[in-house]
Amino acid sequence: MPDFKERGIDVIAISMDSKERAEKSSNDWNIDGLTIGYDLPVETAKEWGGLYLSKAISDKEPDLFSEPAIFLIKPDKTLFFASIQTMPFARPKIADLIKSIDFVEDKHYPARGEA
Template sequence: MPTTPMPDETAPDLKVPLIIGTDWELSTQSPDAFTMIVVYRGLHCPICKSYLQELKSHFDDFVAKGFSVITISMDGKEKAQKAYDDWGLDNIPMGFDLSEEQAKAWGLYLSSSIQESETDTFAEPAVFWVRPDGRLYLSNIANMPFARPDLGLLLKSADTVAEKDYPARGTKAA
């Protein structure tokens, strides 16, 4: 059963290979504001394509606000590379081979394939913001491909968070 990482607590470890041939590790990130982790379902998902293309249009704005951004899926390298190339995501770091154990540690919903084009098991979408000190700030975990946070609103909210030193919410366990 997946765990749910709690806001304002240390985020789970995360290390994934990048399509450029190196590894990406959360613990080595040092953004001015946040590391934004965008989990997408995989190459098979047309909504993921649209969402990541929208992310591309906001990418420079997030970076200008002090964000480090990465997209991650459970797809293997070949599918991740194809998504990167076919979707025109040339400026966004893309990780692949997220394991089931990692997905569960982050509280992600997992689905089994229902089409031949889908990876056997894949993570449903999520967006996380992690503070430079490694504490989780924002967590939006979905179980359906069409339930994702508005990237424009997230971008605008980054200003409010910075200006008002807005605290992480949802810190009380249910």
């Protein structure tokens, strides 16, 4: 998370997982310093740009959960970037995201897709 902090970016992970499952993931994945929200309601997941919902295919998964997404929210609380996944793989790499943020800042590149 230091690459984000040095750019003044707060990183928050939010999940439909229970508190217990979120804490277990945080410990298992050794992600100290990351704020993790949990118990995201299904209705809110649907409101957030239509996060894709999946049903469990193994006993290691919750009965219903949202697939991964990344949102960059500007200080004025408007959406700048969204990557909403239908699968738990092929997500943007963090290094690529950092490079993109630097490009946007250096070039004053505007958000797109609002036409």
